[in-house]
Every structure is written in C-alpha cells, then in structure tokens.
Amino acid sequence: MTGAWLGPAEWQAVALSFKVALVAALVSLPFGLAAAYALARGRFPGRDLFSALVHLPLVLPPVVTGYLLLLAFGPEAPAGRALDALGLPLAFRWTGAVLAAAVMAFPLMVRAIRLSLEAVDARLEEAAGTLGAARARIFATVILPLIAPGLLAGWVLAFAKGLGEFGATITFVANIPGETRTIASAIHAFLQAPGGEGAALRLTLVSIALSLAALLASEWLARRVAARIRA
Amino acid sequence: MTGAWLGPAEWQAVALSFKVALVAALVSLPFGLAAAYALARGRFPGRDLFSALVHLPLVLPPVVTGYLLLLAFGPEAPAGRALDALGLPLAFRWTGAVLAAAVMAFPLMVRAIRLSLEAVDARLEEAAGTLGAARARIFATVILPLIAPGLLAGWVLAFAKGLGEFGATITFVANIPGETRTIASAIHAFLQAPGGEGAALRLTLVSIALSLAALLASEWLARRVAARIRA
Amino acid sequence: MTLEVAFRHRLSAGFALDVAFEAPPGVTALFGRSGAGKSSVLRAVAGLLRPDEGRIAMAGAPVFDSAAGVDLPPHRRRFGLVFQEPRLFPHLSVLRNLRYGRRALGLPANPAREAEIVEMLGIGALLARRPAGLSGGEAARVAIGRALLAEPRLLMLDEPFAALDAARREEILPWLERLRDHAGLPILFVSHSLPEVARLAARIVLMGEGRVLRAGPAADLLADPEAAEFLGPREAGAVLQGRVGRTAPDGLTEVRLAGGTLHLPGVTAAAGAAIPVRIAASDVILALTPPVGLSALNMLECRVAGLHRGRGPGVMVRLECGGEALLARITARSAEAMGLREGLALTAIVKSVAIGPADLGG
Amino acid sequence: MTLEVAFRHRLSAGFALDVAFEAPPGVTALFGRSGAGKSSVLRAVAGLLRPDEGRIAMAGAPVFDSAAGVDLPPHRRRFGLVFQEPRLFPHLSVLRNLRYGRRALGLPANPAREAEIVEMLGIGALLARRPAGLSGGEAARVAIGRALLAEPRLLMLDEPFAALDAARREEILPWLERLRDHAGLPILFVSHSLPEVARLAARIVLMGEGRVLRAGPAADLLADPEAAEFLGPREAGAVLQGRVGRTAPDGLTEVRLAGGTLHLPGVTAAAGAAIPVRIAASDVILALTPPVGLSALNMLECRVAGLHRGRGPGVMVRLECGGEALLARITARSAEAMGLREGLALTAIVKSVAIGPADLGG
Amino acid sequence: FAAASLAGPLDAASALWEEESGHEAVLSYGGSSTLARQILAGAPADVFLSANAAWMDEVEAAGRIVPGSRRDLWGNALVLVAAAPGALALEDLPSALGGGRLATGLTDSVPAGIYAREALTALGLWDSLAPRLAEADSVRAALAFVALGAAPYGVVYATDAGAEPRVHVVATFPAESHAPITYPGAALTPGAAEAFLAFLETPAARAFFTDAGFTDPPEPAR
Ligand SMILES: Nc1ncnc2c1ncn2[C@@H]1O[C@H](COP(=O)(O)OP(=O)(O)OP(=O)(O)O)[C@@H](O)[C@H]1O
Numbered sequence A, B: 001m002t003g004a005w006l007g008p009a010e011w012q013a014v015a016l017s018f019k020v021a022l023v024a025a026l027v028s029l030p031f032g033l034a035a036a037y038a039l040a041r042g043r044f045p046g047r048d049l050f051s052a053l054v055h056l057p058l059v060l061p062p063v064v065t066g067y068l069l070l071l072a073f074g075p076e077a078p079a080g081r082a083l084d085a086l087g088l089p090l091a092f093r094w095t096g097a098v099l100a101a102a103v104m105a106f107p108l109m110v111r112a113i114r115l116s117l118e119a120v121d122a123r124l125e126e127a128a129g130t131l132g133a134a135r136a137r138i139f140a141t142v143i144l145p146l147i148a149p150g151l152l153a154g155w156v157l158a159f160a161k162g163l164g165e166f167g168a169t170i171t172f173v174a175n176i177p178g179e180t181r182t183i184a185s186a187i188h189a190f191l192q193a194p195g196g197e198g199a200a201l202r203l204t205l206v207s208i209a210l211s212l213a214a215l216l217a218s219e220w221l222a223r224r225v226a227a228r229i230r231a
Numbered sequence C, D: 001m002t003l004e005v006a007f008r009h010r011l012s013a014g015f016a017l018d019v020a021f022e023a024p025p026g027v028t029a030l031f032g033r034s035g036a037g038k039s040s041v042l043r044a045v046a047g048l049l050r051p052d053e054g055r056i057a058m059a060g061a062p063v064f065d066s067a068a069g070v071d072l073p074p075h076r077r078r079f080g081l082v083f084q085e086p087r088l089f090p091h092l093s094v095l096r097n098l099r100y101g102r103r104a105l106g107l108p109a110n111p112a113r114e115a116e117i118v119e120m121l122g123i124g125a126l127l128a129r130r131p132a133g134l135s136g137g138e139a140a141r142v143a144i145g146r147a148l149l150a151e152p153r154l155l156m157l158d159e160p161f162a163a164l165d166a167a168r169r170e171e172i173l174p175w176l177e178r179l180r181d182h183a184g185l186p187i188l189f190v191s192h193s194l195p196e197v198a199r200l201a202a203r204i205v206l207m208g209e210g211r212v213l214r215a216g217p218a219a220d221l222l223a224d225p226e227a228a229e230f231l232g233p234r235e236a237g238a239v240l241q242g243r244v245g246r247t248a249p250d251g252l253t254e255v256r257l258a259g260g261t262l263h264l265p266g267v268t269a270a271a272g273a274a275i276p277v278r279i280a281a282s283d284v285i286l287a288l289t290p291p292v293g294l295s296a297l298n299m300l301e302c303r304v305a306g307l308h309r310g311r312g313p314g315v316m317v318r319l320e321c322g323g324e325a326l327l328a329r330i331t332a333r334s335a336e337a338m339g340l341r342e343g344l345a346l347t348a349i350v351k352s353v354a355i356g357p358a359d360l361g362g
Numbered sequence E: 001f002a003a004a005s006l007a008g009p010l011d012a013a014s015a016l017w018e019e020e021s022g023h024e025a026v027l028s029y030g031g032s033s034t035l036a037r038q039i040l041a042g043a044p045a046d047v048f049l050s051a052n053a054a055w056m057d058e059v060e061a062a063g064r065i066v067p068g069s070r071r072d073l074w075g076n077a078l079v080l081v082a083a084a085p086g087a088l089a090l091e092d093l094p095s096a097l098g099g100g101r102l103a104t105g106l107t108d109s110v111p112a113g114i115y116a117r118e119a120l121t122a123l124g125l126w127d128s129l130a131p132r133l134a135e136a137d138s139v140r141a142a143l144a145f146v147a148l149g150a151a152p153y154g155v156v157y158a159t160d161a162g163a164e165p166r167v168h169v170v171a172t173f174p175a176e177s178h179a180p181i182t183y184p185g186a187a188l189t190p191g192a193a194e195a196f197l198a199f200l201e202t203p204a205a206r207a208f209f210t211d212a213g214f215t216d217p218p219e220p221a222r
C-alpha cells in the first residue's frame, strides 16, 4: 500500500479525508455524549421526537441531508452567517465537510454511547453520591470511565462513516480539491467516468487501510480499558 | 400525513421501502448477532480483519458497496447465479434491495449488539453453567434476554438505515418502480428531475413518519424490557 | 448531632415502610429479620430513596421534609453508607476507591488516618489491585474503609461483617468502638448478630415488616424478657454498668458491678473507666448456695425478681443484683427443682471466659 | 460418591492455590480467613477456574485432570454452587430462577420438593417478583433454593447464611442436615461461623493463604487444642457421640454419653438414634466436687487428660469422660486455685440451654 | 433504463406510449454511469437512454445493444445561471464571481461538468476559473448551490434552469464552445424496445421534451 501509484491530488484527498473524519469524530463526541445522556437518562417531553431527530440523517437519503444542511448553513442562511461571523465559515470549506460527516455519523455515535450508558450500574452512582460526589463529579469519575467502550465504539463508527460519507458532503460543500474533495468524493467521481475503476480501487484500498488502522487502535484501546476493569 | 397528496406510485414506493427495510432488518438480525458474538467473545486469528470487513460498508462510499454487490451478486456473477438457481434471485429485484440495505446497515447492527454483549455479566453465565445449562442454553436463556436492548437498537438502526439507504441500492438493483424503487430512490430521483422538490418533500415526511413509528415501537419495547428487569 | 427519622413510604403493593426513631451520637442498631426493611431505611436516610412523606433531620436541620419540600441530594447530606454489597468502583484501584470520598469532598489527604484504616482492615497488600479479583471479604473491607475515609457526619453500616471471619471482626470492632466514643457521630448499624449489636449499640431499633416494633436503650431491650421474643431467646441478656479495677499479672482485670466483682480477660479500658458489661442469659448458672471448688470465678449475689415462662422447656429468670437487672435462662425442670420464686436469694455464676470481648462495651 | 481434589493454580504473582483434600458424602467445611482461597477452590471444583495442574474427581471419575487432558465444562459436572453473591438472573422471576436448573437439565417438575424448599426458605411471597427489588437476605435465600432444586451431584455453599437472620438459619440448618443425611451427596460448606460448621460438618478443611493447613474429621479438629490456634480459641470444642433416650413431658430429651447423661431441649432425632453432640470449650465449668442446688442439669464425670496454656489468661483443659474427649477453657487462675493436674477426677458442668440446636448434629 | 434528468417528460411520453401500444413501460432512473454499469453486469433492461455519449459508447463496445438501434434523441444547451435576473457577458464571469464560486457538475465525470469544462476552456476562462469551481455530484446539486445562494453563478443545462424559479439564465454558452450535448438512446433487446425508441421520435412524444426545454439532437451525431 505504498504511495507510488497515487498521484499528488489523490494523496491530497487521502490527507483531507483523514482530517475531516478525525475532526468530525472528535468534535461530535461531546455532542453525541450529551444527546445520548439526554436520551438514556432524560425524562423530558419530546424525548421521542428528539430521538427521531437524532436518527434523521440515517433515515433520509444523504442528498436530502446535504440539501437541508445547505438550507440551514449555506452562506445565505442565518445559521451559516452567524458561524461565518464567528470565524467558522462552512460553505465550500473543509469545515463544512466535517459538519456533514459529523451529522451523518451522529445517529451511530449516539446509539453506541447510549447503549453503554444504559449498561452503567446505577448502584455505583448511588455509592459515589453517598461518598460526597455531586452529579457532575459522578459523571466525570464514574459514568465516563465506565462508558469508555461505548465512546470508543461511537468514535470508530463516526470515523469510519466520516471516511465513507459522500452524498451529504458533496451536496453541501461540493467537491473542491484540497478543500472538500475527500476520498469518498474522489472515488465517486472516478466511478462516474468510464475507465475510472482503477483509480477508484486504489483509493478504496487506502480508505480501507485507514479505517483498519483506526479500528485496530480502537480495539486495542478497548482491550486496555476492559483489562483495567478485569485485572 | 394522509395519503391524499401521494400518488399510487409514491404509495408503492412507501410500501416497498417499508417491506425492504423491515425484511432487511429482520433477516440481518441473526447474522448480526453471530458476527457480534464472534467479535465480542471470539479469540480467533483474523478477528481484527473480520472486524474491518464488517465495518467496510460504513467506510466505503455506498456506490462502491453497490458496485461490489453488483459484481458479486449480479445476474452473471457466480454467487448471483447460484442464489438465482436456489430460487432467490437478487439482481434488480426487491430481494436485492434487501441485501443492499442489510449490508449497509450491518456495521451499525453489529456494533449495537456487540456493545450489549460486552456488557453482559459473565458471572450470570457462570451461574447458569453450574445449574446445568450448556453453552447453547446459556446463550438462549441468559445472554439473549440480557442483550435485548442491543438487539432492539440494532434493529432500529437497520430499519432506519434501510429506509434511508439509496447509494448502494440504486447501484446494485437500480430504481425499478414496484420492485426496487424505494422511498430513498424515489426522493433522489425526484430531486434529480426538475420540479421534483415537492414530491421529494412529501416522501421525506412519510419516511420520517415511518422511522418515527419504528423508533417509538422500539423505545416502548426497550422500556418494557428494562421494566421487566427493574421491577 | 442527633438523627431524627420519621417517614412513610410504599415500596410495593404488599410492602410499606412506616418508621420513626432517633439516633443520637453513638451506635444505634437496626435489628430485624431478612426483609424487615432495614436496608430500605438506610437508603431513605442516605437520600437514595425518596419517602412518600415524612421528615429526616440531622442535628435539627432537615435533609428531607416532604411538608417543607426539602430533599437534599445524597452528596449534600454527607451521610456515609456501607452497602450490603461492596459496590466498589471497578475501574479504580483499591487505593483510589479508598480515596474517592476525600477527593470528591475536596478534603486534604490524611495519610496517618489512611494508614491506620488500611492496617485495621488488613488491606495493605491490595491497594494497587482492581476490585474485580478481590475475595468477598476483601471487597467488604475495602467498602468499609472507603466510607470511613470520607469522614461522614453520619455512618451507616449494612451488615458490614457478614463476609468477615471472626478474627477480622475482632480487629474492626474495637476500632469502631473508638470511633463511636471519640468522633461523636451517630452510627446506624445493621447486623443479624446480636452479640455484635450488644457490644456496639447503645440503642436498638427492632424492625419487622417495615415498622419499628420496639426502640430504646440497648440495655433495656436486651434485658426485657418480652423483647426476647423478637430478639430470639438464645440471644437475650442484660447489660450492667461496671467500673474497671486493677489488672492482675495473669491478665484478668477486675470489673466491679453493683452485685459483685467480675474477673475478665482482655479488658482494654483504663482503670477507673466505666464500661457496660453484657451477660447473656444463657451464660448464667444459678446456685442456691455459693458453690466451692468451681472453675468459674465470677459470682454475683442476686434475688429473683420474676419468672417468665416462654414456649418450650425454657424459663427466663429476671434477677436483681445490687440494684441492676440480670437475666438467666434455665430449664423449667431446674426452676422447679430449685424451688425458684420471687424474692429468693441466690448466687449467679458467670464463667469468666464466657464473657469474651464481643460482649464488652455498649 | 467421594470428591477428590488436588490441584495447584497460580492466581496472581502473589497468590497461589495448592490444595489437596477429599470430601466424602456428608458435609465438609472449608474454613479459613478472608482471602484464604476458599471461594477459588469452589470455583475450580465447579469448573469455572481451570487449575494449572492437578486432578479433581467425583466418585472416581475425573472431571478435571491436567495429565489426562480432561476438563469437563461446568454443566457436564452437575456440581451445584451457591455463590458468595446471589447472582440471580435479573430478567427472570424468582420462580423461574428457582426452576432454571431443572429446566436446563430436562428434569421433570417436582412440585412437592419445590413447595418444601420454598416453604423452608420463606420465599413463597416473592415467587412472582423480579430479583431487582429483593432484599439482601431474600436474594440469598432464592440463590440457595435455585441450587437445591437443580439436584446436583455435589453441593457447594459459599457462606450461604451470611445475610440471614438467626431465626431463618435455624429453619434452613435442619433441612440441610436432612439433605446431608439422606441424599448421600458430598456438600462443601464455606462459613465463618464455627458453630454452624461444627453443627453441619463431619470433616473440616482448614485453609490459609491458598493452602490446606489442616484437614480431618470435625470431631478431631475441633477437640485438638493445637487447631484452636487457627479456629480461634473461643470456638474450640469437642464433639461427643450421644444416643437419644426418652423425651420428658417438659420438653427435655435424654442424650446418653459415655461419661453421663445430658438433658437437652429441642432434640428432633428419634429415640435410639446416635447423634453427635458438640460442647464448646467455653461452655464447660469444672467442679472438684459435684455441686448441689445448681440450675445446670448436665454434669459429666471426667478426668484431666492434659493442660494447654495458650497466649493470654486462658488454659485449655483436655478431659477424658468415659473414654471420650472433652475440652474446657478456664482461666489460669482457676486452674491454679483448683490445683488441676493430669489424672485428677472432677465434674464437668454443662448448662443444658447452652447447648442449643446450633451445636447438635455432626 | 433512463438518465434521471429525463424523468419528467419521459414519464409523460411513456404513459402515452402505454396507452397507444398496450405495452407496459417500466422506467428505472439513475445516473448514466450507474445504469451503464448495471447493463454491463447483465441487468435485464430493454432500453438505455443515456445523458452522455461516453457511457453509451461503453455499452455499445461491450456488444450489449441491438446493432443499429442507437440514435441521438435529444439535445440540450448549456447556460450560466445566477440568483438574480440580468445578463452577463461570459468573459466578465471571473470578475463577477468576486470571492464566490462557480457551481458546476463534476468536471471530469458528470456530463454537465464535462461540457462546462470544455466550454470554459474554449472561452479561455478555464485557467482563471478552475480553482474557483464548486463541483457538484449532479446538475441538480449545482443548481441548488445557486438557488440557495451558496454560489453566485452556476453552469447548468437549459432544461434544469428553466424548471427552477429561483435562478435566472444570465448567459447561454455558444453551442460550438463544447461538444454537442446529446441524449443517445439504444435498444438492448429487439422488438418492443425498438418500437419504443421509434415512438420517442414521433412528434407527439417530442412535444413533451420540447416543452421541458430539450432541443433537437445536434447534427451530426458524434
Ligand atoms: N483473578 C485474581 N487475580 C488476583 N488475585 C485473585 C484473583 N482472584 C482471587 N484472587 C486472590 O486470591 C485470594 C483468595 O480469594 P478467594 O475469593 O478464594 O478468597 P476466600 O477464601 O473466598 O475469601 P473470603 O472469605 O473473603 O470470601 C484473595 O486474596 C484474592 O484477592
């Protein structure tokens, strides 16, 4: 899997994809955690609606999600303008690709974290409370370490999805070399033209290698976490 | 959300989507369970590779997955021919759409089930063993009931993904009304043709309604399962 | 620093709690059969169970009051609770489990106290380990240490010694006695062992089916022949006030009671100190005339104050020895043969070694 | 139907098991301090821990043999194990927990036995409930019932009564005695309560730091003054062979020993039956001349067979009463005052009610 | 199998054909590349209506079409659209863009993108505009960028521009600036498929397409 047969433009796509997937997975982690906590523990009206909203990117065709993102965060939309003013322009920028990837991966991440949260033994939280730990401390010192497997799993899913995401990304931020042309976009573009299969295959292999690396890292981390608890 | 403003062709797509998502989610459940079990408990060489393979549909652009499915299960491919001979033709049939949806949803389902499996208290399995239960019985009477939340979550993710899946489906089995033209394909097609936004929006709403219903059903079931354990 | 508890709570269609008692500084034992509601009361006091109605107050300040809408969360109450199961944090080492409370409360480290508690519990070799591999008794000890180190305003112990061997119990009990005597905090103690309860508790709350059957000073309850029905006749006994005298070179210490002097081994209290001495009813032998040539050193001159026939072949004899009450459980046959009747003077024989350290204190 | 256990296993860098003992039908007690390795031995016997090397065989057939490469999975061994924690299945009702073993083994339902066990454990009101809301003692009882109903070839009980009140223990112990006497299966019993062990166990395996310190018949070990060091001096005692005589209308039953006749309450065995009687060393008072006018009914004529000074103010006196050994623990001061020496004839006084049902059996 | 951009008029035309011939027409829309690959993999399609010639060439080269049945059915024009009405000389495009981007289809794969690149190259604008493109997955997506204000200008087909009320045609690329835009069709099976193709060339059928903005196929077919 050396780079000899990848052109510089392809390497650029690989590096960009890696960046986009990594940042998307990292940035969405706190939001995913918050949403998962609200869904697992919260008892608020509209909880089911919120759950549905979180699942939406899974249910809708990616193009629709991308279109909705364009409507909400396009340069003309209020949200887009506000972020732009805050120094975080999204339109046709890699940051937009990050948003698209994060949104598409969000339901997967939330579900993974939520399953872990639901498995946390409430009796340990009670014990922490009687030892003087407030809610926030219980969360940081008991819940968070115990849901590490779910966070890791959510992170891996989001990273993998970030590598593979294409429909929403291209619809939202197009396919601009060096800015928003990710591996997935590039593969898609190659497949659109007759004879592009070879280049598409090479990029596919790179993509698999990247995700395999992420996966191995996460499995290794998960085993360390599990070993800490068992030993 | 009455049908007055949906034409018969659109209703057909809705019914088909529902069927495809439902069947895909149900059929992939045992496979997802087996894969999750192997990943959570198995200690075999190539486990990480297997894990990577399971994640592949997430990492690859859906078009690539669809194309690979076409190459593997197309009418002229050996696997496709074999299944055809067994009375299970896939190519350009709704069964193929089921396969595409199931494959795309597989990583999500496996991860959900795996997280639940990893949370099962091994001490209960030990207890079952000393009471005379063989592995298979422990699986059926202890593990399976305890991972019900994960199975449900996996099922919902797969169903939602089945509704939203489009890239792999259209690439593998095209977009044939009544056979493989799902809601997502239809939405996509509407968006491609000038003036289709209205129809696309209506179908999107139907899709959201369907997934909301599935979600509510699953949350309700999950609460019942949890209540059974807590009360 | 007195804990006041009075609340009702419906746990299920068939089971409701309805309790009211007070726990001043010192040990208050919750005693009762399995399923009586002891752990549920502790949960309510700790803030883990929200009663339907009632009031729970510490030193006059309510931590829960349904009428006033007060309900402090557990961490604001600072009530330590050693649960019936260890509930250790699986992801933290034993040492970090022990220190969890201090860190949560922002208390400064207290290495001396930590070392003392680790030593007392015999968990020094386990500090670096994770809870998963600990034996049942090891985990129980770590859980005790974790609660003690958090320096709570109130300590609740739910059958803390159930998984411990007798020798370890004998190491922890004196420590708890010191804590009780010096820290001035209320301790709620749940145990199925009456000797332990008799040794530690100044007050006993006897529970049954979610209610308080009896509550009062341990000496009264243990010496009350009618409470024996709930405590179990084999466990009844009296608590007498003793004053420590000199300790002879052979290790026996004089303890003076109103009715005579006892010679007891293993007394650690200083000379001159007042200590309560529990004498189990089944450890007392009665003699019409003071016997001679007997290995038992301890004899008290008493007078029969009452006879209580229970079910079965036993009789509970209430004695009055120099103004204090003593209980003796003998067979009806002996009572008849000896012609026991109210007012009869006789000698109560107590084997010195039958009063072990587990029956001293109070 | 004898269990043979001999294996080594390294649990961690600092702790290794190295045990060998046999358990014939009847109760074999595993006794030892917390962390001694008792639960780990049970895990190995059950097939939940695979020893590094050794052999575990039941009725001559190995269930584990590292040399022969035999290692039956737990369900093929059919060894019942009541764990130190209840480990109930949270998703099943109490009733389905109880029936789990029978269903797994394909055994036909046995409503009579089920009713009997439910009644003995007092869990009839819980059958429809899920384990989550049970109290500690309730869960422990369900776990006992679940193992009993599976009709194992071997029963292992890991501190089964730790969470139970004395009254409930008294209901379960006779039942276990009947099981022991009639089912002919080996029972491994872990407990920190020596009275329980003395009552149930025919053999004792004394463990410490992963090794067997002593193993042998309970009567020998309990009467061995040197084993008292491990068992705790307060717990030492002798087991004598008695024969049940007639029961008087006042509820006292004659039990004839070689050295005399005891009058005991609460004996359930039929007249003519041979029963072992345990007399704790601390429950014996010695008299140079048979005293009169005493409430204690039980006196045995004995001769001093030996004196063992331990640490502290106590002396263990070994007595020979009609050919059987008896232990008495008295103070050194009394021994001196009475001029005790080997061969001296004297009377041992045992309070009848001091020998409760918990000390009968063996 | 038909290119997705033909959807509206083709639906109408095939409905008419069903009425007239009694045959049933089952239409499957998709991207030309997807459809071509499916045909190459053995899809049971009878007719292939492609949005570009290259993929039809592939299918023809693979021997999948009924010899002689290939024909160019329709043509289309390439236009420059903007969110605001007005007119713009094409050579002023780079300066008019300002800091914005020019929305197109993928310029090396999506047909409309390829035509756009040819046109911009021919007009000498490619070098200055290439770094300022926003290449979309489809013409529709490119159009959406303009319609939603994400990009000030876009290069799309005249047919798409006409159907989107939020954009306005500000310039039309000269036909000679790019390869002729054609929609070739071919029968993959003999019989009814060939009849259907023939039907599409009847005036009645053509009317649906001209109404939607399609032009006659450019002469001569490539
Ligand atoms: N997986 C393990 N890793 C390391 N040490 C272990 C492991 N399992 C058990 N031990 C240690 O082995 C010793 C024996 O444990 P075991 O549970 O058998 O004790 P036990 O005799 O049952 O004690 P208790 O009376 O407290 O239940 C303990 O010191 C324990 O910490």
Ligand SMILES: Nc1ncnc2c1ncn2[C@@H]1O[C@H](COP(=O)(O)OP(=O)(O)OP(=O)(O)O)[C@@H](O)[C@H]1O
Residues within 6 Å of the ligand: B231, C011, C012, C015, C032, C033, C034, C035, C036, C037, C038, C039, C040, C041, C084, D132, D133, D134, D135, D136, D137, D138, D163
């Ligand atoms: N959530 C609940 N739902 C229904 N019943 C409950 C619930 N929690 C406790 N109970 C019942 O309340 C009673 C009291 O339980 P609790 O745990 O307080 O008993 P306990 O006195 O601590 O007993 P033990 O000595 O066995 O630990 C029990 O019968 C128990 O089954």
Ligand SMILES: [Mg+2]
Residues within 6 Å of the ligand: C038, C039, C040, C084, C158, D135, D136, D137
């Ligand atoms: Mg309790």
Ligand SMILES: [Mg+2]
Residues within 6 Å of the ligand: C135, C136, C137, D038, D039, D040, D084, D158
């Ligand atoms: Mg143990």
